[in-house]
Amino acid sequence: MTHPYGLRTEHRVEPLGLDATRPRLSWKLRADRRDATQSAYRLTVAAQPADLDEPRRLLWDSGRRGGDDLEVTWDGPPLRSATRYFWRVAVWDERGEDASVAQSWFETGLLHRDDWVAAWIARDPTVLPLVDPPTDHDEPARPVLQLRREFDLDRIPVRARLYATARGVYEPRLNGQRVGDLELAPGWTEYHHRIQYQTYDVTDLLRDGRNVLGALVADGWWSGYLGFDPRRAAQHYGDHPSFLAQLVVDFADGSRQVIATDANWVERPGAIRAADLLMGEYVDARRTVPDWDAPTGSNSGFAKVVIDDTEPGPLVAEPDQPIRVIRDVRPVAVHPRKSGRTIVDFGQNLVGRIRLTIRGAAPGQRITVRHAEVLDDGELYLDNLRRADATDVYVAVGTGTETFEPRFTIHGFRYVEIAHLAAEPDVVARVIHNDTPFDGTFECSDAAVNQLQSNITWGQRGNFVAVPTDCPQRDERLGWLADAQIFAPTASRNADVSAFLARWLRDVLEGQDSDGAFRDVAPVIGLDREAAPAWGDAGVIIPWHLWRTYGDRVALERSFPSMVAWVDHIRRHNPDLRWRHHTGNSYGDWLQVDATTPRDVLSTAYFARSAQIVAEAAEVLGHHDVAAAHRGLHGAIRAAFADSYVGDDGTIEGGTQTGYLLALAFDLLPANLVRAAVDHLAADIEKRDTRLTTGFLGVALLCPVLAEHGRADLAYGLLHQEKFPSWIYSIQQGATTIWERWDGWTRHGGFQSPAMNSFNHYSLGSVGDWLYGRVAGIDQTPTSVGYQELLLRPLPGGRLTWARAQQETVRGTVTCGWSIKDGRITVTVAVPPGSTAILEIPTSDPASVKEGGRPAADQPGVRTVQPSAAGATLRLASGRYTFSATSQGA
The missing domain is CATH 2.60.40.10 (Immunoglobulins)
Known part of the structure; x- marks a missing residue:
């Protein structure tokens, strides 16, 4: 069946x-x-x-x-x-x-404006003025809101839902218990356009009689420090947090009771004296308010709230997987230091917070936790955090066992330094990110490549928190568009990011200006300028990727007018079809090493690619006139590129690896010059002793283009390269995530400039798409959508003896793997029902291909077997297969 x-x-x-x-x-x-x-x-x-x-x-x-x-x-x-x-x-x-x-x-959820009766509530500023905490954390005076509202029920309900959100971040409470397991809700969106609300089933938390609904609310992205702006986010959104919620309680007789945020709520600061995503959290446990979130019948010591706003605003139900604590990581080493300090190594650079169990602390004892990604001579390296304090403080009550776990901050770290703790710390790191299902796997016979895949995956975990960020540790953490568009194919291999990227794509679209220009980051914070080439093109590339990978027609339709507007914006300001004007803060191939790709070579290549995608998207959506116009535009840009930047001998202006990669990957060369361009690319790599010079944009194309054009030897040479610059070089220096820079730390130069040096930055990990797609072999044909027609092309090479991958697609599970032993290659594949596959087996003898020990052509599900340039090409129906053949070179 x-x-x-x-x-x-x-x-x-x-x-x-x-x-x-x-x-x-x-x-x-x-x-x-x-x-x-x-x-x-x-x-x-x-x-x-x-x-x-x-x-x-x-x-x-x-x-x-x-x-x-x-x-x-x-x-x-x-x-x-x-x-x-x-x-x-x-x-x-x-x-x-x-x-x-x-x-x-x-x-x-609540589908209509009339469903909402709640008002936004906030702290009365006359009771506790809003001031920033001192930088030394002595006694912060911006405490987290601690809100409560008591109410009575005269019977047990059959159904109860809490609908809640915040201008800030919040944790709901009901009768002394935390509601749900969401972290940093409601997340970060273009707040001017959309604020997400969450829905909780709280039926089992209610009781007959007196109840209390409560919430903790912190600044978060709304009014905390954000990006690399030295001001709080008040410059962008608001100067204080507020809360909106309504509890809807249904009874067996059909009656309903609604408890909503209004002027009857009260507020009193408690133990969390300050909380900021960048700076950290300060908890004075001595200031804990007992039973503040339990029904007591008294609001003594609490102050009335103020109504911030009676209009709910642009509320939308949270459309993707929320942020959660996903796993715990135990320390691998504990290193005592002088002056009562201990450095804890978790063995993995990660994003989240710590949970510290404290025993025997003295009353008022202050315990400080600092976070860092790497060590410098055995001590925390903090310079690269820039303005982010990344410091949590706990002041102990001093009775029995106490637990410190921050609620409203996250850090990027592998190491923590715990100061002023008498005993060896009992600590665990809690990994936090959007709960996208990580359902893809890649592994091979090379331990270093497996570590690379692990680094890629951990970089994705750490930077898919609310938005796809550039880095999780310093004072930035922004949704850079180019980083996301080059990594999206890899991200979609590792996890189901369909809902996550589709939701963030709305932030991208909402950042577009009236002239059609996207912005460099989404949500737009601090960088309100036209996007650079390849950055703004994410507004075209990502919707197309969601269509091809997940069949998401809704995202494509929603994005299509903006995609057209972006290409029209470029064309309007560059009538000669060389993209040299209105390029924003053109970054080029960001963080290239030992090479500089001419800006207009790169920008014009992306102009052509975006025009081509718009034409293809228009055809899918039935806009045939638009499709024809953009096919013509693409052809004209392609001709302009060749006329301006391509020599008669196949050289590309600038002569960089990235220049050749863009021209080849985006099909911008006359057919008679493709081979020459490939040879120039190969020559540049070979003269550098098989080393790369590519930055953020070129690196995603490097191995795929080489393999596609018959130089898999060089692709594998770069994959296995151990000398600087390379992926494996950083691993040999202890990397457990992808670094922002090839030279984040080198044996010859030490640390790069702390002004920009993240050790968790997924962009250079975009090679992961090639690991799945060619090394293991899982891909789809150029016209396929949602992996309906698979293209399985395992590519043995390098020092690998086997590789395999599994990927969940919208149609089902796809697997492909290979191994070579004693002159024979074995290939295993799984094709989900309803899909078909073209399988290329690299063999020197197509007649030797067997399945289940018999000639492959005689086996059920195998429709054709024929010789090809790859060796043998088979057409397969759905099912599981194990093929064997004489390996190439045997």
Whole structure:
């Protein structure tokens, strides 16, 4: 049978609080035989699971529909606010028999403005003026809000939902307990356009009688320090945090009670005296207010709040996976230092916070925790943090065992220094990031390459926090567009980032100006200028990537007008089709080493690429006139590039690796000059003893272009290179994440300038896409969407004896791997139901290809086997296969 699994609504599993009025329902397929597919499906929806078996009680029945669609947009009756819908998909296999079913649910949020009755509440500034804490953390005077509201219930409810958000970051509380497990909610968006709210099921936390709803609220991205601006975010958003929430309680008789934020709430500062994402958190446990979030019947010591705003504003339900604590990491080493300091090594550069268990502290004992990514002569290296203090402070009560775990700050660190703790620390690092499912794996026979893959993955974890940031440790942490667009293909291999990137893409679109120019960062903070080439092009490249990878037509349609406007903006200011004007703060191939690619070579190449993508997107969306116009524009830019920057001998102006890579990857060369350009590229690499010069943009293209043009030997040579600059060089220096710079630290030069030197910065890790796509071999054909037609091209080489990868696609699980032993290559693949595959086996003898010990052409699911430039090319139906053949060179 063909079985559906991985059911999702709007790219999420069982979302609680959804505001899409026509959500997309999707599923994947698996089967235990070959050539399986889906011939038909049926969707049914009901208010209760049992009703799915009662045709008369169904809310929507799609009826049996023929086809292999794995995503259907809701076309049932209008959805109601705050309602849970249970849905089931039935799938018929290719024989039209034996339907297999799976079911899931989603729950709507507050779909209409009239659903909101809450007001924004904040601290009364006349009670506690808003002042910044002193830099020495002596007694901060910007304490976190500690809000509460008591209320009575005369019976136990059957259903209760809390809808909450903040201008800032918040943690909800109910009857003395934390609500949910979300961190740093509501996240960071273009607050002027969208503030996300979260939905919590709190039914089991309520009791008959007196209850209390509470919340802690800190500055966060709204009014804390942000970016590298020395001012607080008040310059961008607001000067203080506020809170908005409503608790909706439903009873068995159909009645409802709503408790919302209003003037009846009270507030009193507690133990958290200051909290900032960049600076850290200061907790004086002696200032704890007992039972502040428990029902006491008294508000003694609390002050009335003020109403900040009665209009909810641009609220949207959180559309992607929230930020959570994902895992704990224990120390690998503890190093005592002088003056009561201890340095703890967690063995992994990560992002999050620590949880410290304290025993036997003296009353008022002050414990300081500082964070750093690397050590310098055995001590924390802090210079590269710039203005970020990254320091947490705990003042102990001094009775029994105490636990210190900050709530409203995160740090990038491998090491912490704990000062003034009497005993050896009992500490754990808590890893925090958006809970995108990490469902892709790559591994091979080379331990150094496996460490590279680990570094790439950890860099993604640490920088996918609210937005795809450049770095997680210093005073920046911004959503740089170029970093995201070059890393998106790798990110999509490691994890399902469909909802995460689609949500952030809205920030990109909302940052576009009236002339069509995107910005360098999203959300727009501190860099309100036209985006640079390759930075602004993310507004075109990422929507197309979401379409190709996930089949996300909604993101493509939403983005399309902005994509067209961006290309029109460039063309309008560069009528000669060489992109030399309106280039913003043109960064070129950022952080190249020992080379400089001419700015207009790079910018014109990206101009051509964006025009080409707009043409392809227009065709997909049915805008055929726009498609034709942009195909013509792309051809004209391509000709201008060749006329201006390409010599008759295939040289590219500037002669850099990146220049050649852009021209080859973006197909900007006349066919008769491609081979010559490849030779020039190879010659430059070889004369440097197989070393790269590429920066952020060129590095993503380096190995793919070389392998595509017959120089896999050089691609592998660069992958395995141990000398500076290279990926493995940084690993030999102890890197456990990708560095911002090739020369972040070198044996010959020590640390690079602390003005810009992050040790967790995923951009140079964009080679991960090639590890999955060519080393292991998982790819799709150029016209495929959502991996419906796979292109499996394992590429043995270098010092590898085996490699394998597994990737979850929107259609199901894809695997591809190879090993070589005793002159034979073994290739294993898995193709999900409904997909087909072209498999290239590198063999010197196509006739030697066997599957299951028999000639491959005779095996079920193998449709064709023919010789090809790769060795042998096979066309496969869905299923699992193990092929063997004489290896190349055997």
